[in-house]
Amino acid sequence: MSTDSYLTDGDTLRSxxxxxxxxxxxxxxxxxxxxxxxxxxxxxxxxxxxLITPEGMIHSAETYNRLFxxxxxxxxxxxxxxxxxxxxxxxxxxxxLGARDLAFPRLNLFSWYxxxxxGFIVLFSLLMGGVDTGWTFYTPLSTAxxxxxxxxxxVGIFISGFSSIATGVNFIxxxxxxxxxxxxxxxxxxFLWSLYATSVxxxxxxxxxxxxxLLLAFEAIFHIGVFDPALGGDPLLFQHLFWFxxxxxxYVMILPGFGIVSEIIPAFSRKELFGYKFVVWCSIAIAVxxxxxxxxxxxxxxxxxxxxxxxxxxxxMVAVPSAIKVFNWLGTMHKGYIRFDAPMLxxxxxxxxxxxxxxxxxxxxxxxxxxxxxxxYFVVAHFHYVMVGGMVSAFFAxxxxxxxxxxxxxxxxxxxxxxxxxxxxxxxxTFFPQFILGYLGMPRRYHSYxxxxxxxxxxxxxxxxVLAAGYLLPLAYLTWSLFHGEKARDNPWAATGLEWxxxxxxxxxxxxxxxxxxxxxxxxxxxxxxxxx
Amino acid sequence: xxxxxxxxxxxxxxxxxxxxxxxSGMWLFLxxxxxxxGALFLAWIYARHWRLEGFDLGARHTDMTLGTVNSVxxxxxxxIYAAGVLYAExxxxxxxxxxxxxxxxxxxxxxxxxxxLEWHTDFSHHLFxxxxxxxxxxxxxxxxxFFVFYxxxxxxxGLHMLIGLGLVLWIVVRAKRGEFTREYTTPVTVVxxxxxxxxxxxxxxxxxIYLIGRGA
Numbered sequence: 001m002s003t004d005s006y007l008t009d010g011d012t013l014r015s016x017x018x019x020x021x022x023x024x025x026x027x028x029x030x031x032x033x034x035x036x037x038x039x040x041x042x043x044x045x046x047x048x049x050x051l052i053t054p055e056g057m058i059h060s061a062e063t064y065n066r067l068f069x070x071x072x073x074x075x076x077x078x079x080x081x082x083x084x085x086x087x088x089x090x091x092x093x094x095x096x097l098g099a100r101d102l103a104f105p106r107l108n109l110f111s112w113y114x115x116x117x118x119g120f121i122v123l124f125s126l127l128m129g130g131v132d133t134g135w136t137f138y139t140p141l142s143t144a145x146x147x148x149x150x151x152x153x154x155v156g157i158f159i160s161g162f163s164s165i166a167t168g169v170n171f172i173x174x175x176x177x178x179x180x181x182x183x184x185x186x187x188x189x190x191f192l193w194s195l196y197a198t199s200v201x202x203x204x205x206x207x208x209x210x211x212x213x214l215l216l217a218f219e220a221i222f223h224i225g226v227f228d229p230a231l232g233g234d235p236l237l238f239q240h241l242f243w244f245x246x247x248x249x250x251y252v253m254i255l256p257g258f259g260i261v262s263e264i265i266p267a268f269s270r271k272e273l274f275g276y277k278f279v280v281w282c283s284i285a286i287a288v289x290x291x292x293x294x295x296x297x298x299x300x301x302x303x304x305x306x307x308x309x310x311x312x313x314x315x316x317m318v319a320v321p322s323a324i325k326v327f328n329w330l331g332t333m334h335k336g337y338i339r340f341d342a343p344m345l346x347x348x349x350x351x352x353x354x355x356x357x358x359x360x361x362x363x364x365x366x367x368x369x370x371x372x373x374x375x376x377y378f379v380v381a382h383f384h385y386v387m388v389g390g391m392v393s394a395f396f397a398x399x400x401x402x403x404x405x406x407x408x409x410x411x412x413x414x415x416x417x418x419x420x421x422x423x424x425x426x427x428x429x430t431f432f433p434q435f436i437l438g439y440l441g442m443p444r445r446y447h448s449y450x451x452x453x454x455x456x457x458x459x460x461x462x463x464x465x466v467l468a469a470g471y472l473l474p475l476a477y478l479t480w481s482l483f484h485g486e487k488a489r490d491n492p493w494a495a496t497g498l499e500w501x502x503x504x505x506x507x508x509x510x511x512x513x514x515x516x517x518x519x520x521x522x523x524x525x526x527x528x529x530x531x532x533x
Numbered sequence: 534x535x536x537x538x539x540x541x542x543x544x545x546x547x548x549x550x551x552x553x554x555x556x557s558g559m560w561l562f563l564x565x566x567x568x569x570x571g572a573l574f575l576a577w578i579y580a581r582h583w584r585l586e587g588f589d590l591g592a593r594h595t596d597m598t599l600g601t602v603n604s605v606x607x608x609x610x611x612x613i614y615a616a617g618v619l620y621a622e623x624x625x626x627x628x629x630x631x632x633x634x635x636x637x638x639x640x641x642x643x644x645x646x647x648x649x650l651e652w653h654t655d656f657s658h659h660l661f662x663x664x665x666x667x668x669x670x671x672x673x674x675x676x677x678x679f680f681v682f683y684x685x686x687x688x689x690x691g692l693h694m695l696i697g698l699g700l701v702l703w704i705v706v707r708a709k710r711g712e713f714t715r716e717y718t719t720p721v722t723v724v725x726x727x728x729x730x731x732x733x734x735x736x737x738x739x740x741x742i743y744l745i746g747r748g749a
Contacts, residue, residue: 100536100544103554169561177554178544203561207569215576215685224662224681225674226576232674237579241572509536509543 005408005505020105021508026091027406028112033083034475036119040074041471043067048430048464054451061447065132066148068445072135073126077157078119080387081249084256085167085202086115088398089195091406093171095499095506096189098180098515103173111166118160125152134445136246137213139227139238143220151220154213161206161213168202171195180498182517186280189497189521190273193280194259197287201248201255205291209245212238239301243294251290253387254354255283257394258325261347264401265329266522267495268344269336273522275328282321289318299370308367315365322358326351341493342416346397349424350390357385360435375445378438381431389427396423396474403478404488408505411485415477423470429463496523540717552719559723563730570734573689577682577741587675590668592746594660594676595683599651600743603643604735610639611732614701618725624715626708633705636728640698644691652687655680679746686738693731700724 006023009015016024046067050058058064090108094101102108125131131148133141142150175196179188215226216238225231227238258279266273273279295303295311329351338344360382364370373379396419403411433456438444442453449457491500498515499506536543545551581588617632659665661684662677704724707713713721 094544101542103544104558105542105544107558165562165565169558169565172561173554173558176557177550203565204568207565208572211569211572211576214689215573218681218685222662222681225678226580226681232584232678234580234583237576241576244572 006508007505009508020109022090022094022102025108025112026087029086033079036074036078040071043071045464048461051457052461054449054454056448064447066130069131069134070126076135077160080253083395096192097178098498099178100510102170104170107166108170111163114163115160118156121156122153125149139235144228151217154217158210158213161210164202164206168199171199180515180517187517187520190262190279191259194255194283197283198252198255200287201252205245205248212241239298243297247294248290251286253391257391260394260398261350264343264347264397265332267493268339269333270524271332271336274331278324279328282324285321293318296365300374312365312367319362326355342420343397343401345417345420346393350393353385353389357390375443376438377434377442377444380444381434384431404492405504408488409481409485410488411481412477419473426463426466426470430460430467433460555719555723559726573686580678584675587672588679589746590672591676591679595743596651597743603646604739606639606643607732607735610636611729614725614728618721621718621721626713630705630708633701637698637701690734697728697731
C-alpha cells in the first residue's frame with residue numbers, strides 16, 4: 001500500500017487513459033466538461049453578439065439558428081446534465097461513503113469513453129454545418145425541413161445517454177452496497193442523497209429519450225411518418241416523449257446543486273443542517289414528481305385543457321419541496337457563525353439565483369400566464385436563472401469547496417471571492433433584462449427584433465461580457481493554484497464528512513483503514529464552542 | 534488496473550459482497566432497458582389508438598405461424614439457459630456449457646427464422662413502407678406506421694439477442710477455462726437475467742405484432 005496520492009500513482013498517459021480509479025476518472029470528466037462548457041459558452045456569446053442590433057449583427061438568420069442550437073445541445077447534454085455527477089460526484093461518492101471505489105470501476109471508465117465518443121460525433125455534426133432545430137429537435141422541422149446534420153447530432157446524444165445511464169447505475173448500486181460500517185441511510189450526507197435521486201432520473205428517463213431519438217432518426221432517414229403529420233405521424237407524440245425525459249432532466253441538472261449547497265452552508269455556518277430529513281425527502285419527492293410534469297411544456301401545443309390543468313397543478317407541487325429546501329438553508333444560517341469564503345459566496349449566489357428562477361417557474365406553470373409568456377424571452381430568462389445562475393454557481397461552489405481535497409492545493413481566496421461576485425453581477429445583468437423583454441413580448445429564437453427592445457438587449461449583451469470574465473477568472477486562478485497554490489491541509493474547512501478524514505489529495509485506496517461512522521452528519525459544535533475554537 | 538484483494542476487488546469486503554452487487558447492477562440496468570422498450574411500446578399503442586383500422590390491417594399481413602413458432606423457440610432457449618444456471622450452482626460445469634450451446638442454438642434458429650425467412654418474405658411483399666406498399670386506400674397510412682413499428686422493434690429485439698448470444702458465448706469461454714465454481718457463478722446469473730429479459734421483450738412484442746390486430 002503506497003502513501004502516495006492518487007495523482008502521483010503512475011504518471012504515464014496510459015495510467016490516466018486506462019485508469020479505473022474514480023478520482024482520476026473524475027478529473028478526466030472535469031477536463032472534458034470544461035471544454036464543452038467553453039464551446040457552448042462561445043456559441044452563447046455569439047448569440048448575444050448578434051442581438052446587439054435589432055436587425056442582427058450576424059448576416060444570416062440560418063447561421064444564428066445554428067448557433068443557438070449548438071449552444072443548447074452542447075450545454076444541456078455535454079455540460080449541465082453530466083457536470084456535477086461525473087466530476088464532483090465521481091470523485092466524492094466513494095469518499096463520502098467511506099469506500100475505496102465505485103461498485104463498477106470499469107463501467108465508470110467505459111462511460112467516459114462513451115461520453116467522449118458522443119461528444120465528438122455531436123461536435124462533428126455541428127462543425128460540418130450544424131443543426132438549426134433548437135436543442136428540442138421538434139418534429140416535423142427536424143425530420144422533414146431541417147437542412148442540417150440532425151441524424152448525426154442525435155446519434156451523438158444517443159451514445160452519450162448510455163454514459164449517463166452507466167453513471168446512474170454505478171451511483172445507485174454503490175450507495176446501496178458500499179456504505180462504510182455505521183453509515184446508515186439517514187447518516188448519509190445530503191450530497192449523496194441528491195445524487196441518488198439524480199441517478200434514479202438518469203436511469204429511468206434517459207432510455208425514453210434514447211428511444212425517442214431513435215424513432216426520430218428512423219423517420220429522418222427513411223422518410224416514414226412516426227411524428228410527421230404529412231406522413232401520417234403525430235407531432236404531439238414526439239413532444240410527449242421528448243419532455244418525459246427533458247423535464248426530469250432539468251432536475252438532473254439542479255438536484256446535485258442542492259446537494260452541494262447543503263454541504264457548504266452548514267460548514268460555513270458552523271451549524272447542523274436545519275431539517276436534515278426534510279431536505280432528504282424533498283430530493284426524493286422532486287425526483288418522483290419530476291416524472292409527472294412534462295405536459296407543462298405543451299400548454300399551447302393543442303393538448304386537452306383538462307390534462308393541462310392537471311399538469312399545471314402538478315408543476316406547482318414540484319415547487320413545494322424545492323421551496324422547503326430554500327427555507328432549510330436559510331434556517332441553517334440563522335444564528336450561525338457565517339464565514340464568507342468563496343464556496344459560501346458561490347453557494348449564497350446559488351440560493352438567490354435559484355429562488356428567482358424557481359419562482360418565475362411558477363409564472364410559466366400557470367396556465368393563463370403561460371399562454372402569454374411561452375416562447376418568449378421570459379422562459380429563456382427563467383431557465384437560465386435555474387440552470388446557469390443556479391446550477392453553474394453550485395458547481396463552482398462545490399469545485400472551490402472540494403478543490404483542496406481534489407488537488408491538494410488551496411485556490412487564492414481573494415480571487416475566489418472576486419470570481420463569485422463577478423459571476424453574480426454579470427449573471428443578473430445578462431438575464432434580468434430578458435425577463436422584461438419576454439414580458440413585453442419579445443419572442444425567443446429569432447434573428448432580429450423590433451427596435452424598441454434594443455436598450456434591454458444591449459444591456460443583456462453587455463452583461464455577457466461581465467459573465468464571460470466571471471467564468472474565465474476561475475479558469476485562470478484555479479489553473480494557477482495547481483502549481484502555485486498553498487498546500488492544503490487534510491480538512492481546511494474543519495468540515496464533517498468522511499472525505500475530510502483522508503489526506504488531501506487522497507491516496508489511491510482512499511482510506512488506509514475503512515472508516516466507521518458513529519453519528520449523524522453535520523455534527524458541528526454548537527455556536528458558542530465554535531466561537532472559541 | 535483494479536486492485537484486488539484475494540478473490541475480490543478492493544472496494545468490497547468479500548467475494549459474496551461483490552457478486553451480490555453485480556446482480557443488483559444488472560437488475561438496475563434492466564429497469565433502464567424496460568423504460569427504453571417501454572417508450573417504444575407506448576408510442577406503438579398510442580399510434581394504434583388513433584389509426585386502428587390501418588394497424589389491424591397491417592397486423593393481418595404478418596405471419597402468425599412463424600411468430601408463434603419463434604415464441605416457443607425463444608422461451609425454450611431461456612428455459613434451457615435457466616437450467617444451465619442451476620447446473621452451475623450445483624457445480625456441474627460440463628452441463629452448464631451444454632446448456633449454453635443449446636440455448637445459443639435455439640437463439641440462432643430464432644434469428645434465422647425471424648430475419649432470414651420472415652423479414653425476407655415481408656420485404657418481398659414490399660411491406661417495408663415505400664411506394665410499392667401493397668395496402669391501398671384510407672388504411673394505408675396506419676398500416677405503414679404499423680410496419681414502421683414492426684421493423685424497428687424486431688430489429689432492436691434482434692440486436693439485443695445478438696448481444697445476448699455474445700454474452701452466452703462469453704460464459705462458455707469462461708466456463709471452459711474453469712473460472713466458475715460452485716461458490717462463484719455470478720456472471721452466469723447476470724447473463725441469465727439479461728437473456729430472460731430479451732425473452733420478456735418478445736413476450737410483449739408477440740401480441741402487439743401478431744395477435745391484437747387479429748382480434749376483431
